[in-house]
Amino acid sequence: MKSFIKCLLRFEGKGTDLHEGILGTVSAYYGCVEAQGRGTLHCHMLIWLEGGLNPNEIKDRILQNEEQSFKECLLQYLEDTISTCIPELPEEDISIPNQTCHPCSTRGVNFQNTTEEDGLETMRKKDIHLLAKKCQTHRHLKTCWKYWRGPPEPKECQFDLDKKNIHLISLTDPITGEITLKCLDGLVNHFNASILEAMRCNMDIKFIGSGPAAKTILYYITDYITKSQLKTHVALAAMETAIHKLEIYDPNDDDCTLRAKKMLQKCAHSMISHQELLAQQVCSYLMDFEDHFTSHEYRGLYWTNFESFVEECNPSPECNQSSIIDDDTVPKISHSHSGDTEGALDEPNEEFEHRPVEGTLDDDGVYVEQLQNDEIRIGSDNFGNLVPKATQVMDYLHRDDKFSNICI
Template sequence: MMVKLFIKHVSGIGSEQPGLYGNTSAYYGTVEQQGRLTLHLHLLLWITGSLSPQEIRNNMMEVNSEFRQKMIEYLEGVHQGHFIEKTMSEVENDVKYAESDPVYKNPTETLPDIPPEPCTHPNDPQCPKCDMSNKWWIKFKGITNDLLYRSNIHSCGDHCLVKGICKARFPRPIINKTVVDDNDGSILLQKLEERLNTFTPALTYLLCSNSDVTSLLSGTALKAVVAYVTDYITKTPLKTYTIFQTIRDITIQAIDSRVYTGNLM
């Protein structure tokens, strides 16, 4: 059900409104079981009207073109590699302060609040609806940063290190400002946190969990994804007994944890 809702409301498939990333012409998704026995979704979206990597490159080569400006605005608008208006240390302090409040709830264990209806006029501090909307946006940024701090920070360990090198390519280079290489048209998006993967703020807020969003703008990236997707297509889907085995293992882990901590009811 969650995947179906995601496809409809986030991707815009079967909806009267466009998706979060634009009008979706096609998609492919598959569910994978992690080593921790949790399920997660891999999804590829094809955006209607998208140009080929070569066409994008040719247009990006025009230094002062409107296309270059709009492309950068779009990419920076749909995903980013840093916290919202704050650094990691600032977010860490905010989270610790929030946790000191007895009524604080871990956002990974809650559902997102619906935004209020926006006003049709410019923002007015004297307008009750505008004030409500402004407060919601402040809360949105705080919760999203909290979720990112809990879920999106990569810590290297045995799960990713091969001969001392991280398979997930962390830490990643810091890029203070989005730049375009005038020689080949390649785009290096702004990224201010070396251990934070790229994400879409609205998607993080909706899912209340980790997510990783990447735009594929090069032929090399597309070829890699073709191989990646092909690997998933040819994988044997989860069998019923595998699902029940997963439920059993999780239940046993939960019981063992309760016995260990003395919380078994």
Template sequence: PQDVQDQLQAVRKGTTRTEHRKRSRQAEETTSPGSEAEKAGDSTVSGWHTLEEEHAKDFLNIPSKEELQQIQTEYLGRTAQSALEEGVCGVCARETRKAELTWHKLDDLPNPSLLNPLKPHKAQVLQGGKLLEPEGITNDGLQTNVGRTDDPSTLQRGMVGNVTSFPLNTRKIIKMIDGQKLPQPIGILPAMIAITFVGAKNLPKNWLKGMLRVRRAKVAMALRWLITNNTLYQKFTLDRERLAQLPEDDVPVELLAVVRQETDVSVLTEEADSYIPGDLEMGDEENRANLAADQELGSVQLAHLGATESAIETQTDRDALVNAVLNLAKEGTYDIRPGQRFVKDFPDRREQADGAPNYSASAFPTLFPYGVGGIESQANIGFIEHIRYCLLLSDRRFRTHHSFPFIMFGIYQKRQALVAARIQVRQRDIDHVSRDIAKVTRADLLAAAAEKEKGLPFSNDRVKKLLYNVKLTSGRILGTDQSRAALRSKIWSTAVFMGPPSIWMTINPADIHDPIAQLFCGEEIDLEQFNDLQGQCANNVVRAQNIANDPYTAAKYFHMMILIILEALFGIRATSRATYCRKGLLGKVSAYTGAVEAQNRASLHLHVLLWLVPGGTVGSPTAAEMREKFQSAEFRETVRNFIQANIHAGVPGLTKTTLATIPRESDIAYSQPPNPTAPNFEEQFKHRLLRLARNLQVHVCVRGACKRYDIAKGTWTCKRRAPWPESEVAVVNPDGTWCPVRHYGMVNNFHPQLLVFAQCNGDIKLLTNGAETKNITWYIAKYATKAQKHLFNTSALLATALAYHFEDSTYLDDVRARSQLLLFRCFQGLNRHQEQAAPQVISYLMGWDDCFLSHEFVPLY
């Protein structure tokens, strides 16, 4: 509201600002920001200031040559081997930074009795009766490998999706599963697995064998081990007749019979859309030759998506609906459908003894091979704390499992949904709302779905009210589109307090090619004496395989690199007590708000708004102040110098004519940045900049990806507005419009220092509040927090997912209880179709947010 904004501005401009600044200085002295900077890994802490101090002279002030070298050196220090190397804690077996580990003799440890296991187990390795580095399952034991193939083009499809586990309907499958015998009948496979490949060429059978092979001896060995050692499997017996039905080493014919192939590869065009040029599209022939010599390369991380009954029945295409139901719901004489209840994944605090049912221990025998130690199996360890411990384990079996993170995240969201629904139904007007939404029928939702498909607004007020309450409930649940939308208000709140933003950036850390990411994957890499031609990581297929297999590493690498870039290169550091800034590449940055987004190839990138240290009376210059400043030739020259230093769209030697003569290098980022203290640093920097700009910043328009058909113009246009204007010099006009140096119209904007040192694709724009950028903050706030892609509309999801709610007469009659259950079921129906990238799911589980904020926000109402 305008009155709230006026009050905030009055407080901000009033006399209380001086008192607030004094209190901030006192807090700065008390908290000793120098020591905090040292803890954060900063090599230099001189020049840090609280953001409440005015620095008008620092607005658009670029660093000097000496300051620039200091920034470069600090970045290299933060990304050095000594700062990044990790070791294993001998007590908890978790990966920890070596700098935080210290050597201790067992006899010198305080309270050594705490290392005595509460429940001794035969698999534990004890040192003097103490539990140190518990021995878990190894790669040559029960843990299975993902499928392998010699086609590197299938790599880096990543683990994306959402998994919901249902119990099978016992009445329908009682004839298939005979009591307590293992293995299960092989005929059950086609009723549970659907296989579809997309590709124009014929599908070689050996590719299928790489992913779907069944080896009878391996299955027998694993089952015998589980029956002998796992308390949850001791009631089962090994059925030799069923075992004999398994192939010795081949794909079961039951699966081959249901394999389907889509030859129209254009359906993948949009899915492959990315800001970053193809990671594996260059140098394929050389990699294929290498793969031919070693068939163990090329591990495929299959896309892991949750499929429920509503995923079939909500298709809008009638043919797709009929085919899906016929092909997937019925296979042969079996009719297997998910049950009506979820698996019991809440812990029973009354049953903590060995052998008590535990969802995770039962669902993941390769992760909990002895049937003990499942998530929440101990009452004093919380759900999310236990998951984080598992993901940090040095043997990496939990983080590399294809479904464990997704299922745990689904359970986490479900519990948040229950809490959010309870909060929602305790609102003051819920009695009035409940009466309306309880009257919504299946027919109402189907009618609303039809209106949605036609692009019409909803005509039913009760349906509107239902969807509104569902949105409010989902807004309190981690990872939902509605919760991401909350960042918009934080962006606008920052703009109200700090003024308009100054810089818009996109940063795409190169997880596949960065040696740092490969170091986190466990590869033996010496960053100090780096050689990009030695070791198996010299092959980009191996690097892609490492990242695809370990989404935890991909998430950790991304969040660490973004923090280092913000703190070391841009000079802004946010702590729980205050935010500090010093001169960085862009001058002094006073605030930032950034949204993390997953690309279609499942890697993460950041859209971030940056506020430069105040250049107006208070906060960043307003639109009126900027218009006045741009009338000054001196200020336009300052802006021009800022653009020349920070925003490039061209490199000497990179033109449309010379583009074909500059080699395309897929491994360009698999290297170390040049050392600023080297005598030939300037020459190295220019040469490196040209190669990186050619390989990472040249945009290529592709139909179905960035090119869209403009009906009004009757032509295909690029949604990113390429090609961009060319210019031999940086131009700044009195109306606030500007243009960087660009010799070729398909080169995107980039920051030269960020490109050379972080070695990743990016974008940067200066927001001058001119004619072309006056509304960009609104666009950015909407774009950076845009909803993830959905295949189905909301009303259709609700119509199918809520069928059980309307048909079951056993529900409580209390309106408030029905409303609470209804809201929860609505979210569950929507969530079944929510696609999440594996690194994003890991980020949520580890407490790494999907946004980067320099300031904390508290809702007023």
């Protein structure tokens, strides 16, 4: 991955001179390493290009009639960068090292010992053809229909790869601004020919542009980076094991609180000991290989704190359906402010002041619910100096005007 970043992206570090790489001039990147169920290590990476526009700016310029040249240049760049079909096999019959074995098992064409007179360009085209055919062509397996509920629901591949996904030309939607790339083979994962030739492994590349497709990609990325490393079935199996161990009643342990604490402790230990780690992951940790690659330093954002604050200010109907009960026994809340909603909200209510709230820890391990909005805590910096600290939510809400453009 370091070679990929240095040689192909040509990013040599923050603060250094920028160089144009395979995709353009890279200004930032963020990549996470993950292991598949079969143990294959792979990396999900976001790449920002120097001068790149955000999805809203791209949409605005695409929808402007006078920006026709911008649309043409953007589509031309995407077609040059992203391949959506298997390149044709050269007509000239020429031999290359990997034509008798899997193309990923060799280093491909030897650039140093091959010249144009020897047919270097033809050999490279044949090499890329074999690589794309072996690595990028999708074959439907049981995993593709994982979320299919059966008839009458249409049977669609969860990876959105189908023979019918054909687009003869690249175009933009005049209403949503969505970009649709030319695609001559609906069963091919999109790839960059230069990256495929150099890395010699399967890949997928997408452009985060505008419209519903961009929103789908952003949702997938957000869902991916926030998902729990502990799978649900592993956690439930660990808890079941811990509960079975505590089923044998010990008369000496008559304290219910003590037994409850022991159960929680055993559950936690079981979850840790029952983690699924593949051999490739273990080797990667033992060899001290990176599990992520970043161009910048980032501070942790404790999203649950913000989520709890938003939920408190504007409760979600979907998440609180169970609390909506049409029962005369439930006390009704009435306001005597003649429609003055703000006054009603400002007035304290004993019923809600002592309402138990789901505990949310902040970055210092303190429950957010225990802190008042105006409470300041004392912490220490890297040099041991005492500094005032507040929760990230309060820091964000009361940020200075110069940070008003920063939006969570």
